[in-house]
Amino acid sequence: MTAHPAAIHSAAELDDLRRRAPLLKLDGITKTFPGVVALDDVSLEVRAGEVHALLGENGAGKSTLMKILAGNHQANRGQIHLEGEVVHFDNPMQAKEAGIVLIHQELSLVPEMSVAENIFLGALPRGMFGTVKWRVLHAVAAEILKTLGCKFSPRDKVGRLSIANRQMVEIARALVFTPKVVVFDEPTASLTDAEKVVLFEIIRGLTKKGVGVVYISHRMDEIFTLSDRLTVLRDGKVRGTLETSETSEDGVTQLMIGRSLEGRTKRAAGAFGPVALEVKGLTCGSLYHDVSFQVRKGEVVGMYGLVGAGRTEVAETLFGLRTPDAGEIRIDGEVVAIDAPPAAIARGLALVPESRKEQGLVLGMSCRDNMSMAKLSGVTGRFGFLKPRAEQAIYDEYAKTLDLRAPGPAALAVNLSGGNQQKVVIGKWLATDPEILILDEPTRGIDVGSKSEIHDLIRRLAASGLAVLVISSEMPEIMGVSDRVLALYHGRIAGDFDAETLTEDRLVQAISGL
Incomplete structure (x- = not known):
């Protein structure tokens, strides 16, 4: 035909x-x-x-x-x-x-x-x-x-x-x-x-x-x-x-x-705590070059750029999924070597990945099992057997915190809506008690109501003292949720904008290499 x-x-x-x-x-x-x-x-x-x-x-x-x-x-x-x-x-x-x-x-x-x-x-x-x-x-x-x-x-x-x-x-x-x-x-x-x-x-x-x-x-x-x-x-x-x-x-x-969405008031830099994550001169092949930035406790830093600019690759390096050729990563002022995700988790990092279905969830498993997956040490007893009560406690806590709308803890992740699947992924990583949370495209493919809920959650987590790095391809999102925005162009940071200097025009010019 x-x-x-x-x-x-x-x-x-x-x-x-x-x-x-x-x-x-x-x-x-x-x-x-x-x-x-x-x-x-x-x-x-x-x-x-x-x-x-x-x-x-x-x-x-x-x-x-x-x-x-x-x-x-x-x-x-x-x-x-x-x-x-x-x-x-x-x-x-x-x-x-x-x-x-x-x-x-x-x-x-x-x-x-x-x-x-x-x-x-x-x-x-x-x-x-x-x-x-x-x-x-x-x-x-x-x-x-x-x-x-x-x-x-x-x-x-x-x-x-x-x-x-x-x-x-x-x-x-x-x-x-x-x-x-x-x-x-x-x-x-x-x-x-x-x-x-x-x-x-x-x-x-x-x-x-x-x-x-x-x-x-x-x-x-x-x-x-x-x-x-x-x-x-x-x-x-x-x-x-x-x-x-x-x-x-x-x-x-x-x-x-059934309701309108409220805007957000930006906070001044003085509202943030000490530097939690510092990156200096990070380089990885042709993916990104000489990347340097800081994220303070209580701060939401956005990372924005065109597809292929190196945003996800930087996040993957911080989480031990890629090995940099040069540069250093500091957590709470201490230089750390992160060569694998377990090392990142041990240092208080958590990564909500870009693709929840391919990288964030085991779709054929229950919400409860998915949520406890990143913290197996906390839900396993002698001889490696799972402790159902410990798993249930994690599910109960984050289902309530995230307002998860699922039929119950045994519901399979594959049967949830996109927004609720994303909440399960976020809950899984919050269960590890991170100090630094990286979210790569946290609202991709989910509805406006769930987006608003996740944006509110990001702000609450930052207000509680977490350092948050958000990667997004949506300009309204990155400008609305971030206290500061890093613009990437061809693997380099082309702009670092705070609440005083951030405008759509400047952001577009920076990611376009102008």
């Missing part, structure tokens, strides 16, 4: 398309799982040529609704109308053949297959006797990758690509079919700024062809840049559908979480 270009519509034609009957209509969709009503009488309309944003906290029902649309789940009640006709999909291939494509937040690629094979997965072009037309496969895949601005080859193994490039492969799948409706579920979570620009142009190109786009994201700037209308879900119910131009971020936030 190959992609067939659709007609490009003028602005007047698009307006006419949007005024007609909806291209897609979800009517009274209800879905229940054992003990949970995931969706309760949800109705949603998507017009041809529009970007319709779908918002809500993790667990609000967004992904479940889209999985029903794409044939991954079947509703208990309700109907799907496509171009005025009632449709029903028993599996994703039926939905794709009808013109509905879902680009998942969680990548669903086959690492050992090539880029081209993944793009055409389930729809390989075949000739006589069922043989694959490899020339056609690679030629069409190459054309799609060129459209997306990708530099890698259609013959490359997906498992060897970066997370960002794998996301582009996932997006490329949608362009193989002739889609009527494309659902983007958190498509920019792993993309660089340059790749986001390409993606937004692709989305606008789709709408010009009359394709309806459903766009799920927690990033308000993207919602207000791209969408024509938005629908908010909370607790499995529709809380409102609005014209994007007629609402505001605060208005949307209140619909999502």
